[in-house]
Structure formats: C-alpha cells, structure tokens
Amino acid sequence: AILDHARELLDFDRPIALSLIALMHFITDDEDPYGLTRTLVDQLPSGSYLVLSHGTTDEHPELADSVTDTYKKGRVPLRMRRREEVERFFEGLELVDPGLVTATHWYKDTPAPEGELSGFYVAVARVP
Numbered sequence: 001a002i003l004d005h006a007r008e009l010l011d012f013d014r015p016i017a018l019s020l021i022a023l024m025h026f027i028t029d030d031e032d033p034y035g036l037t038r039t040l041v042d043q044l045p046s047g048s049y050l051v052l053s054h055g056t057t058d059e060h061p062e063l064a065d066s067v068t069d070t071y072k073k074g075r076v077p078l079r080m081r082r083r084e085e086v087e088r089f090f091e092g093l094e095l096v097d098p099g100l101v102t103a104t105h106w107y108k109d110t111p112a113p114e115g116e117l118s119g120f121y122v123a124v125a126r127v128p
C-alpha cells in the first residue's frame with residue numbers, strides 16, 4: 001500500500017531517498033523488520049538511498065530495561081537493536097561515509113564530541 005501510494009507521487013525511474021528514521025525499533029522481530037525494509041528497498045531504482053536511524057542501548061546497557069518498560073506501559077512495543085542487528089538492514093547496499101555510526105559520530109567535516117554516548121545508530125546507504 002505504501003508503494004502504491006508512493007508510485008502516484010514519485011518517479012520510480014529516478015533515484016529515491018527512503019527515510020526510515022527512528023522507525024524500525026517499533027517493528028518487533030515477529031513483524032519481520034528486515035523483510036519489510038527489503039520489500040521497500042527492492043523497488044527502488046539504482047542510485048537511490050536508504051537513510052535509517054535506529055534506537056540502541058549498546059552504549060547505555062544500564063538503561064535497556066527501563067526504556068523498554070516505559071514504552072511498554074504506553075503499549076508501544078520497542079525493540080532496541082544491537083550494532084550487528086542494525087547492520088543487517090543495510091545488507092546488499094553500499095554504506096556511504098562515515099558508515100554505520102552512532103548519531104553523535106554523524107559528523108562529516110568536524111570531529112564528533114569527545115566521550116558523547118548515543119542511543120541511536122545512523123547510516124546512509126546507496127542502492128547499487
């Protein structure tokens with residue numbers, strides 16, 4: 001349905017940016033987050049980009065339970081993922097600089113702040 005609607009608005013003969021920002025951690029494993037992403041990416045022409053950020057507690061393991069429990073109380077399932085689990089969203093794609101990094105390291109021309117921890121991974125990848 002998303003793709004049908006997108007085809008009414010977008011020219012699929014030209015590169016498209018697919019933005020999955022702060023979204024996929026709301027898709028639990030049984031909802032097939034990788035399959036859903038693949039379904040969307042597979043429709044994109046070569047030269048398109050996937051932009052994805054994803055919640056993680058890799059750098060804040062002590063907060064993992066309280067964050068997930070807080071969302072659960074609001075009836076929002078939250079599935080934080082570890083680095084290698086976030087990497088899987090980009091399988092078959094070409095990561096652009098600086099690769100998969102935490103949000104605080106998403107600095108192209110200036111150095112990241114020292115010692116700053118993050119609850120998000122971010123990356124941009126090109127569809128070959």
Ligand SMILES: C[S@@+](CC[C@H](N)C(=O)[O-])C[C@H]1O[C@@H](n2cnc3c(N)ncnc32)[C@H](O)[C@@H]1O
Nearest residue numbers: 019020021022023024025026027028031076077
């Ligand atoms: C933190 S917001 C990010 C919104 C937008 N991507 C942005 O960066 O501004 C999270 C979004 O995920 C959506 N969302 C939460 N659970 C979802 C689900 N199971 N399926 C689809 N969207 C969901 C919410 O409605 C909300 O718009």
